[in-house]
Amino acid sequence: MRRPLRCTPQAGATLVELVMTIVIISIAIAGVVGAFALITGRSADPLNQTRAVELAQLYMDEIITKKYNDNTPQGGRPKQTSNLCDIGPEAGExxxxxxxxxxxxxxxxxxxxxxxxxxxxxxxxxVTVTVTCAGSQVGLANEDGKRIDLSIVAPGDQSFVFSAYRANF
Structure with a gap:
C-alpha cells in the first residue's frame, strides 16, 4: 500500500522580512558608530587632565621651595617684616x-x-603664574601670605587652575 504524499511547509524568510532586518541592523550600527565617535573625541581629555596636574605639581614644587621674599634667609628665620608685598622679579632676573x-x-x-x-x-x-599677597584669606596679616595661582591651558583650550599659599614663617 502506498502512502499519500504530504506537502511539507517551506522554511525561509520572505523578502519583506529581509528588508526589515537590514533596516533594523542599519539603525543599530548607526547608533553604535555615533557613540564611538563621541568617545573617540573625548579620549584625550583624561590624558590632558593628568598631564596638567603633573605640570602644576612641577611648577608648584619649584615655586614653593623658594624663599618668601628677597630679604628672607634660607630656612625662613628670622621672619622678615619689610617689603613683603613687593611682587615681581627684580631687574635683570x-x-x-x-x-x-x-x-x-x-x-x-x-x-x-x-x-x-x-x-x-x-x-x-x-602655563601662567600669578602671585599675590593674600595672607588675609588664610587668617594671617595680608603681607604674611602669598597666593600662587597657576593657570594651565591644555591642547583643545581646556583650562585648569591650581592655587597654593606660601606663608612668611
Whole structure:
C-alpha cells in the first residue's frame, strides 16, 4: 500500500522580512558608530587632565621651595617684616635666577619648561603664574601670605587652575 504524499511547509524568510532586518541592523550600527565617535573625541581629555596636574605639581614644587621674599634667609628665620608685598622679579632676573616666590609673578611659559631646561611632551600647553599677597584669606596679616595661582591651558583650550599659599614663617 502506498502512502499519500504530504506537502511539507517551506522554511525561509520572505523578502519583506529581509528588508526589515537590514533596516533594523542599519539603525543599530548607526547608533553604535555615533557613540564611538563621541568617545573617540573625548579620549584625550583624561590624558590632558593628568598631564596638567603633573605640570602644576612641577611648577608648584619649584615655586614653593623658594624663599618668601628677597630679604628672607634660607630656612625662613628670622621672619622678615619689610617689603613683603613687593611682587615681581627684580631687574635683570630670569627664571634660572629666581630666588623667591614673588619672582614668578606674571611668568608665562609656552611650551612649559623646567627651571633647568625644556620639558618634553608638553607641546600645546601654556602655563601662567600669578602671585599675590593674600595672607588675609588664610587668617594671617595680608603681607604674611602669598597666593600662587597657576593657570594651565591644555591642547583643545581646556583650562585648569591650581592655587597654593606660601606663608612668611
Amino acid at each position: 630670569s627664571r634660572d635666577t629666581f630666588d623667591d616666590v614673588d619672582d614668578y609673578h606674571n611668568l608665562v611659559d609656552e611650551p612649559p619648561a623646567a627651571a633647568d631646561g625644556a620639558l618634553t611632551g608638553y607641546n600645546g600647553f601654556r
